[in-house]
Amino acid sequence: MSKKAASILLIYTGGTIGMIKDYKTGALRAFNFDKLLERIPELSHLDCEIQTISFEEPIDSSNMTPDLWVQIAEIIEKSYQEFDGFVVLHGSDTMSYTSSALSFMFENLTKPIIFTGSQLPIGDLRTDAKENLITSIQLASLKANGKSVITEVCLYFEYKLYRANRTTKINAEHFQAFASLNYPCLAESGVHLKIHYEDLLPVNRRKKLKVYKSFNTNVAILKIFPGITPQVLNAFLNNDEIEAVVLETYGAGNVPTLKWFNACIENAIVNQKVIINVTQCSGGGVIMGAYETSSHLQKLGVISGGDITTEAAVCKLMHLLGNNISKKVLKTIFETSLRGEMS
Incomplete structure (x- = not known):
């Protein structure tokens, strides 16, 4: 592993994972990601530095559009040299669409872009948000010989890392909300973090990054x-x-x-x-x-x-x-x- 701590940019677009419940009223409100360490102190144990950026107005993933895909991509493009990895927090309903789109937008990727979310809000007693977030950041931080281990757009949910463009949301209720039925998972989180190196996308680090931002929605x-x-x-x-x-x-x-x-x-x-x-x-x-x-x-x-x-x-x-x-x-x-x- 690299001696230098990885730098991770956490991008909050919206979705359940970024919500916190007001127990007096029962209403959900947007979480302040600047206070992430206060809510999830376990993050301080990770060998990485985390910076956060949030959409000015959180987007319910049902309202996600190609214009917003471009907005996410441009945040990553502008920060690409500054950070070692990117974690995108997104509502689960259209996460497979957005993450698939990002995979086509970024050609010659040499760093991880990992999408995650949750079925329950981050402040809920039984939330799945903490594990999904912590492990996504840990996976985005993984390095070998100073280089990122994962170099593709992925989706992490309920102990499994998938190639994003192979995923489908299969359940609206269970924590295991996604499946990749035609391709094996890229990593599994259990007692140990197990990376399936043979299933990762091959990378050519000599090629220059290209970002495509045009979509035809007809x-x-x-x-x-x-x-x-x-x-x-x-x-x-x-x-x-x-x-x-x-x-x-x-x-x-x-x-x-x-x-x-x-x-x-x-x-x-x-x-x-x-x-x-x-x-x-x-x-x-x-x-x-x-x-x-x-x-x-x-x-x-x-x-x-x-x-x-x-x-x-x-x-x-x-x-x-x-x-x-x-x-x-x-x-x-x-x-x-x-x-x-x-x-």
Whole structure:
């Protein structure tokens, strides 16, 4: 480990983790992060120096937008040389979207950006906020030979560190709120902190950091269901305002083989719409052509999302379209893993 203490920037955007309960009124109010050590004295035992910055007005994660993703990224970009790692406190509801988006925004990352939050407020008696926060900071501080051990955008929750763009929120009630069903966790917190080095994203420290800040939000998600009508499919695929659609299909990428369904998909692709095929299953992925019910999509030029999550697919799509990737090469780039988001 490095002799010099790591410097960590803690960024509070909003969310339950930054709330504290007024026990007289029962109301929740925003926590003053300048008094973090008073509330969590255990932080003083970590071998790091912590500075905090908060959004002027805490954002409920339901109100998170790409403009706010850029705001988070710019805080990190401006402080990148000054700090060894970054911990972003964020509401859990859209944390997988924001952290996935940040993973595409930062190319050639050589320092950790770890997202965390909690199911209960920091001042609650049984809160999960303390453990999530302490371990996230500890993981962001890890160094070997003076270099950061973790060099990617991650999400830490309930004793596990995940690659952020592999995560999905699976539970609104339990402390174990997130899962990474198609990729192993990167680290586990138990009696000892266990890092799975073989699963970390490879890093090239010689390449210069690039930060992409443009998103095209003219995208939509459509979940296929039994009884879907031509009117519903057309409303998405042939809407002039929508440039791309993430199609959540059955199983390994299957859809109805009805003539009108095929015609609608074909018409959309002729009109330069981008269609991504992802599975609506929790785990596994799309294997285009595995069944007759997906082979026709492949022939029409639908893009395979492989085992990408819906959250990462939407963010990747916004990122690629926002950076003016031509429709001709978009298929090749989308089907290629950029930040370890797909196998």
